[in-house]
Amino acid sequence: MQKEHKQEINNGAKEEKGKNVISMPFLEMNFDKEETSQQSPKGKEIREKRNMVDLMECDNQKTKKICGSGDIVHKLEPQKKMDNEISPTNNNGFPGWLTNQVPRFNSFKSVDDKASESMIKKARVSVRTRSEATMISDGCQWRKYGQKMAKGNPSPRAYYRCTMGLNCLVRKQVQRCAEDRSVLVTTYEGQHNHALPPTAKAMASTTSAAASMLLSGSMPSADGYINPAILESAGFPCSHSMATLSASAPFPTITLDLTKKPTTSPFYDHNCMSTPNIFGSQIMEPATFAETVSAATAAVTSDPKFTAALVAAITSMIGSSHPNNNGANGTNGDQQSNNTT
DNA sequence: CGCCTTTGACCTGCGC
DNA sequence: GCGCAGGTCAAAGGCG
Numbered sequence: 001m002q003k004e005h006k007q008e009i010n011n012g013a014k015e016e017k018g019k020n021v022i023s024m025p026f027l028e029m030n031f032d033k034e035e036t037s038q039q040s041p042k043g044k045e046i047r048e049k050r051n052m053v054d055l056m057e058c059d060n061q062k063t064k065k066i067c068g069s070g071d072i073v074h075k076l077e078p079q080k081k082m083d084n085e086i087s088p089t090n091n092n093g094f095p096g097w098l099t100n101q102v103p104r105f106n107s108f109k110s111v112d113d114k115a116s117e118s119m120i121k122k123a124r125v126s127v128r129t130r131s132e133a134t135m136i137s138d139g140c141q142w143r144k145y146g147q148k149m150a151k152g153n154p155s156p157r158a159y160y161r162c163t164m165g166l167n168c169l170v171r172k173q174v175q176r177c178a179e180d181r182s183v184l185v186t187t188y189e190g191q192h193n194h195a196l197p198p199t200a201k202a203m204a205s206t207t208s209a210a211a212s213m214l215l216s217g218s219m220p221s222a223d224g225y226i227n228p229a230i231l232e233s234a235g236f237p238c239s240h241s242m243a244t245l246s247a248s249a250p251f252p253t254i255t256l257d258l259t260k261k262p263t264t265s266p267f268y269d270h271n272c273m274s275t276p277n278i279f280g281s282q283i284m285e286p287a288t289f290a291e292t293v294s295a296a297t298a299a300v301t302s303d304p305k306f307t308a309a310l311v312a313a314i315t316s317m318i319g320s321s322h323p324n325n326n327g328a329n330g331t332n333g334d335q336q337s338n339n340t341t
Numbered sequence: 342c343g344c345c346t347t348t349g350a351c352c353t354g355c356g357c
Numbered sequence: 358g359c360g361c362a363g364g365t366c367a368a369a370g371g372c373g
Contacts, residue, residue, distance in 0.1 A: 144347085146364070146365060147347075148362090150363075157363085
């Protein structure tokens, strides 16, 4: 059994190194090169060449529901206890990479660190995309630190850690949907404590906004889709069942399902990455995803309730902000600003 | 030579 | 208390 898995894994690895780097134009766009140079220009290039289809953060809880794989979620749930306890500090539910609320992550986990982590983990963002690549490139640099076979899913789950920042503890899990292997599910967790590429910021803004909306109760139901009207009003072409928020989970989960085909959208082929041909052939236009994200952001933030919630959230964050957080939050601050505006 | 991936082992939490 | 599953660590090997 393990041997089989190994084979699969190995194959996957080879694919990654060889060619499967589906760079998601939407996130890679401009910043790839820029951001990459921040740390290890060399490493970046290498990474970029590998299989990455970039997106942002995926939340597996949602994924679980959608895909039925129920892998990642399992482990995440246990954190709910801690999250609840710590939630006061991060009641906004902003994904870490968005707010930098979390002081920092380190290999050494003190009590405080753990607490911070919990906070960061509160909000997750899942992105489901249809792609042949082993990973989506979201503009950040990731280092693989583990891989595991998840129960109920023949595809291995890969664990990545952000290496763009020295102590950035943002992590992401990449796994293929058990029911539809062509669907790549990426779950992001934590906050970036460093500057993010423009595309990454856009994504972060969108997801954070959604998370905020969810937590603030702006959502009509604890478990549902973002109001299509809101999204569409902002011109979000893939609004139909594309973004899903879940408040029923231990922590807020945002799922961006980019695999679904909108019922009405002449832009579908261009703005949604769901079509196999788009991913498969990697023809997606660079600006499309960014535009989509921007539209989503605008849509989400256009909601008065959300805005109010966001203000409250930010206020709360500021009130409970930690000195250390501020320093590393340059980026986050920007993101927050974006959200507010 | 340095960085990254691979992978088995270990740790932790949850359900029974 | 035990077993299972997920997540992380760290040594070894590979690649550029």
